[in-house]
Amino acid sequence: MKYLYQRILIKLSGELFGGKGKSVDLVRYEKVAKELAGLVKEKVQVAVVVGGGNIMRGRTVKGDVQDELAGHRAGIIATVVNGLLLQRALIRNHVPAVLRGVAIVSYVNSDDPICAQDDLGAGKVVLYAGGSGGRFLSTDTGAVIRALEIGANAVMKATHDVDGVYDRDPKQSKRAVKYPVLTFSEAIEKRLGILDLAAFDLAQKYHLPIHVFKWGTGRLLKVLRGEKVGSVVKD
Numbered sequence: 001m002k003y004l005y006q007r008i009l010i011k012l013s014g015e016l017f018g019g020k021g022k023s024v025d026l027v028r029y030e031k032v033a034k035e036l037a038g039l040v041k042e043k044v045q046v047a048v049v050v051g052g053g054n055i056m057r058g059r060t061v062k063g064d065v066q067d068e069l070a071g072h073r074a075g076i077i078a079t080v081v082n083g084l085l086l087q088r089a090l091i092r093n094h095v096p097a098v099l100r101g102v103a104i105v106s107y108v109n110s111d112d113p114i115c116a117q118d119d120l121g122a123g124k125v126v127l128y129a130g131g132s133g134g135r136f137l138s139t140d141t142g143a144v145i146r147a148l149e150i151g152a153n154a155v156m157k158a159t160h161d162v163d164g165v166y167d168r169d170p171k172q173s174k175r176a177v178k179y180p181v182l183t184f185s186e187a188i189e190k191r192l193g194i195l196d197l198a199a200f201d202l203a204q205k206y207h208l209p210i211h212v213f214k215w216g217t218g219r220l221l222k223v224l225r226g227e228k229v230g231s232v233v234k235d
Helices: 026-041 065-092 113-119 141-149 185-187 197-205 217-224
Strands: 007-012 045-050 097-101 125-129 154-159 181-183 211-216 231-234
Touching: 007 026, 007 141, 026 045, 026 065, 026 217, 045 065, 045 113, 045 141, 045 154, 045 217, 065 097, 065 125, 065 181, 097 113, 113 141, 125 141, 141 154, 154 217, 181 185, 185 231, 211 217
Parallel strands: 007 045, 007 154, 045 125, 097 125, 154 211, 181 231
Antiparallel strands: 211 231
């Protein structure tokens, strides 16, 4: 079957991996791995940037610059934990997976984009930990940077609680209206917080479509088939 995109970068919220009062729920990794395995079976090339919010959010640490820097470093390590556990879940599902990003000897490979493209071409899932590798930057920025490096056709931002882009927070207002499709210019004009500003600027500059939707069984394939799931921001 022909899909909208053949190479995608998926930004997974760290909250997808926690549950039932636990920061780490191994069942959640298994469910995500099965979804990714389904994409690989369909010959879709998949890279993933994992968040770490289920364990640690760097921006929650307040204090002087050094305090906040330590918080961001801790947040980077949290994404490595998620990356390692998701990698193992993929391998259990017979999907080869490579963990790249902030290099940690014996744990995380370097973020060489040429090697990553070779991995994708060989049918491996490329997992990125550590966001962009820079402190004071979110994993949103890391996702767009990685997508551009590997030549992805689109970014898929999978959330754990909100199904798309709204004019206001749907968790706070029943009057919130969802935008199925909107342009980058419209998103800027309406001041919609789809990604952090640095990430959004990059995506707009390089005409990289962004799909935002709530994670769920079969939903990624529906997006790739062009079905109306969540929201898409594009030129």
